[in-house]
Amino acid sequence: MEAASAKGVIGHLTLLEAKARSREVQPEQRSSVSGLRAKVKALTAQRDRLKAEIETYKKLQKIRSVMDEEEEDMDEDSENSELLRLMARHEQLKDLLYAHRLIGRYDLVTTHQGQGLCVSLPTCYQGVLLETYNLEIDLKPTLRIARHNVPPFIPLKSLEERSGLRTDPRAFLDLLGRHLNAFVGRKQQLKFVKELHPSVEVAESNMLCSKLVMIFAAPAGKKAVLCSLDYTDHARCLPTGVRVESEDESLLDSSSWKKVHGLLMETPVHQVLITMKKMKIIV
Template structure:
């Protein structure tokens, strides 16, 4: 009798445990299904977004090709209605990406003005020069981008060592350094040229005896007020990337004058100051007429 009772209790406990487990799993099942459905829906949404992005990218590529002139008008009409809103929006987006590309190139090469040429296969770079806050000449380089970067046309003065600058700065791998070096040479040249112009305009008593097209040599006849002594002043600009001379030489009938303390100061002044400004200081000090 006792054994039957024990078996009955155990059976009842087993039943209760089974019921408890059933109650625990039943509320969880709908929650798990709901979670899986939400995940499937999120993945479908992500898939649709990726498909839309891929389609938009393809249309942008086609529109970019159209703007670059690489597709015919018939091809455009076949694939896209030009009067539709989508077409207009894609055209604006394509133009926007073109502008972003140009701005990126503008930053890469140091802020020089760039215009696309040959239907995007080349660029024209403008290098403006200035001296003492005055804009002077602008020079242009037209370069092919493929199969390798090369200069095809330019208006750089022939006495600027363009080929040497290309080799020294390794234009293929460091275009920005090449343009910076070239710009430095051009600005130095136009700066020396502008100084020569100002000497002629501001100092009528100074006679320019000799100069060259590169403005790397300047010979002037100066006059000392006392006894009207003449001094031949030679400025030599051997560093063509700078506006200041690397050598100053004086010649005079008064052989002691060039070695005098006063004219040694004038020599330093001419090496450290633009020539037209140095001559103004020398005149104020009474060293020249």
């Protein structure tokens, strides 16, 4: 009897323990079900939002194609037509801004049914737009320059290898743009020297404008001065080296000429010549 009673007590305790465990599991299950329902609700809302965006995108694409063909086949009486037209224009501007970010300041036109690109590289100096150079780039089978009007003394092949046209076209265009802008800047300075300073004789220059030799007429009683500017960094329009020579060595040791030497390294040459005339060290 005692054994049977013990078994009954043990069985009752086991049943109570099982019920307790059941009560602990149920809240977890309820929490899990609640979490799944919330996730389903969020996914459903995301699906509906994506459907709406797809429908809007289709309408915008239709409007953009109409705008590109300059046709008016939309229902002008639709109260949403003007809003959709503005949205389409907004998308066009976003695309243009994105393309501009990719290629920087360069104008880009597709050629050969999208198989090539024509890139325009404008140049300027002191805020004045000067020459524009063009590159036609084939996209297939590999990225390569097909045609261009870049001056032959610009090391195009070397720049292409240095910057990696195929892996980073923007880096190549930036590097080429710096060389072209520096070249036209040096050329403009040479032009200003000849036009604005007739008393200065240009004894030597080259096509790349990377070397400029001038003879300065000195005031009465002074010896003429020979000035050589070297532009070894072809991506800059300021010289990397200045050499001044004269038969009067004491003249070059003066503080005025030492100041001029520093100015020529930091300031465009035609502007330095104006300063030199004001200092009355050249005529």
